[in-house]
Amino acid sequence: MKILVTGGAGFIGSAVIRYIIDNTEDSVINLDKLTYAGNLESLKSVEHSDRYAFEHVDICNRTELDRVFLMHKPDAVMHLAAESHVDRSITGPSDFIQTNIVGTYNLLEAAREYWNALADDAKKAFRFHHISTDEVYGDLPHPDEQEGELPLFTEQTSYAPSSPYSASKASSDHLVRAWLRTYGFPTLVTNCSNNYGPFHFPEKLIPLVILNALEGKVLPIYGKGDQIRDWLFVEDHARALYKVVTKGVVGETYNIGGHNEKQNIEVVQTICSILDTLVPKNTKYAEQITYVTDRPGHDRRYAIDSTKMSAELNWTPIETFETGLRKTIEWYLTNQKWCKNVQDGSYQRERLGEINS
Structure with missing residues (x-):
């Protein structure tokens, strides 16, 4: 199969591409705009494969999308291109509306036109x-x-998004389902819990805490740190996504979770404990924890039921939170060059998403 992956230079997209190239005979076309969070260094291990191609394209550019479909003739699309950081969406929602809603619309229409012309x-x-x-x-x-x-x-839970980010993603989900219902376009949707793992851009909680801890900086905790998330190792997610695109039923939605509900403060304390063992110093890393004003509209708990994925597609996560987190920390310890290269001058792990009164 030939698969077009949008956002393939991002955190989850690059994991999907590495999985496909390393574990299947399929080919991949990576379509990515290369924003701040997209980095081709995450694909160094597969970039010379004759089953990999890269297209530097924005999904908001319909002309370029049409060219890519006609040139590469994919058998499937895995659409991961999105603005994804809640804090950024609070202070700058426009990019989220353009990429997540308008971009998804453009991609749907380009893909539908291509699909209509197929044998x-x-x-x-x-x-x-x-x-x-x-x-x-x-x-x-x-x-x-x-x-x-x-x-x-x-999969039957009603939508009730809280942030500009989640509202824009909800909008894109509705568009995809509408294209199925109205045009008969063969779509599938997956909704996942919080991903973590190697190659994660350091604005997100786990890589931010790892790098700040190593540099002796404060480890910021929003509110009381009692917000609960279900954590999913990114390589487990990549396996799940490939299962869905190859074995999933058209029109179905599949929830993908890690079965690891943790409070944010637990996550940070666990990182500190592992670092105390791997990179010991005179003081405990947990002493760097600092509580800060909570995020506006912060959801308190997410938790995914992955029963459908397990029962219908025979997928379960391999990593526990403890094994996955240790692998993640060890990766960041040995890939400091990657961390430096992906952080440009416009973002130095400062807090984002505060509303000015």
């Missing part, structure tokens, strides 16, 4: 896989708000 067999086999987030569902009851068994996000 019957190729048309029947074609797939458009849209990769989304659990944040579209809003938040869930927190243990300090409700006793007993707590609910999880399922």
